[in-house]
Amino acid sequence: MGKIALTGDRPTGKLHLGHFVGSLNNRLNLQADKSFDEIYIMLADGQGLTDNFDNPAKIRNNIIQVTLDYLAVGLDPNRVTICIQSALPALTELTFYYMNVVTVPRLERNPTVKAEMVLRGFDKEDEGLPVGFFTYPISQAADITAFDANIVPVGEDQKPMLEQCREIVHKFNSIYGETLVMPEIMLPKNEKANRLKGLDGKEKMSKSLGNCIYLSEPSEELKKKVMAMYTDETHINVTDPGKIEGNAVFNFLDVFCEDRHFVDYLKDYKNLDEMKEHYKRGGLGDVKCKKFLLAILEEKISKFRTEREKWQNNLSDVYDILDAGTKKAIKKTDATFERVKKAMKMDYFADKDKIVNEWKEIISKG
Numbered sequence: 001m002g003k004i005a006l007t008g009d010r011p012t013g014k015l016h017l018g019h020f021v022g023s024l025n026n027r028l029n030l031q032a033d034k035s036f037d038e039i040y041i042m043l044a045d046g047q048g049l050t051d052n053f054d055n056p057a058k059i060r061n062n063i064i065q066v067t068l069d070y071l072a073v074g075l076d077p078n079r080v081t082i083c084i085q086s087a088l089p090a091l092t093e094l095t096f097y098y099m100n101v102v103t104v105p106r107l108e109r110n111p112t113v114k115a116e117m118v119l120r121g122f123d124k125e126d127e128g129l130p131v132g133f134f135t136y137p138i139s140q141a142a143d144i145t146a147f148d149a150n151i152v153p154v155g156e157d158q159k160p161m162l163e164q165c166r167e168i169v170h171k172f173n174s175i176y177g178e179t180l181v182m183p184e185i186m187l188p189k190n191e192k193a194n195r196l197k198g199l200d201g202k203e204k205m206s207k208s209l210g211n212c213i214y215l216s217e218p219s220e221e222l223k224k225k226v227m228a229m230y231t232d233e234t235h236i237n238v239t240d241p242g243k244i245e246g247n248a249v250f251n252f253l254d255v256f257c258e259d260r261h262f263v264d265y266l267k268d269y270k271n272l273d274e275m276k277e278h279y280k281r282g283g284l285g286d287v288k289c290k291k292f293l294l295a296i297l298e299e300k301i302s303k304f305r306t307e308r309e310k311w312q313n314n315l316s317d318v319y320d321i322l323d324a325g326t327k328k329a330i331k332k333t334d335a336t337f338e339r340v341k342k343a344m345k346m347d348y349f350a351d352k353d354k355i356v357n358e359w360k361e362i363i364s365k366g
């Protein structure tokens, strides 16, 4: 079998630069890699509901926002199949059967679920832990296996999901025979690229922390956000020596700055190392650094904005992309589910003559 990749996002908000460096960039490389036969990107609205069940409008609205973000960064619907999770019935059916091969203590050990539980208050007595949320790693295993995905490009935080999925595949295959494809995780290559901090210098860019730059950020907002970024609180006067470590502006520059940007926007230095040296010595002000970063980000995001606008003015085409992608995904995942039912000896309506003969035999044996 060839290479099949599946990845996805919960449509719970517009995508930001953290998503771009953590996953979208990776997907762009994937779509350019001709060794992949099929690439699927799934809008995991069902999974999004596991912790947003009381706000379905949020999920619905973000289906279109996230799709536009995909198209804006250059994901090509001719190369990647974009589909909607809830429209694929095989996924929920598979989940139902995979639940038999996973234990409660095993789910309780999942560190990502544990951390998310605390974030959402599901660890508190009065809130309680919704079963749907608790079991979403099983449904994610259904997502992955339904597409016969052997490669799952995701971030570090998804490692426990992949481990869980691999265990399910192993157990399922050992009971019912070789049926499911064993997936491999594909982590982003560039370590540095995983590490985009928030505007406030906090460890992670995230919507809930309110420290994001969105891929669709308007120019004025972008400027405001960059100019208010956290740098180094001890760097008060331009002449003071400055710290690079923990400085959000330099963290962003580490991720986005290329040597050519100095030619275009800041001729004082040849490269980032030279610029950092000056900052550390003292004599380089924050405003100058921020203006440089702003120029780099504006260049990048303005491309996304232009592309997004094109699609926004053509929503009927966006609908057709999702519709066609989902139809293709239904076919793919239904085929897997048929295989699973057969392996589990539940293909009662596959072949009438065969089944009737089988029944006769069972009855004749008493």
Ligand code: TRP
Binding pocket: 006, 007, 008, 009, 010, 042, 044, 047, 140, 143, 144, 152, 154, 158
């Ligand atoms: N859990 C993933 C996330 O939060 C989203 C997701 C759902 C996913 N199903 C998937 C990722 C299948 C990869 C494969 O980002």
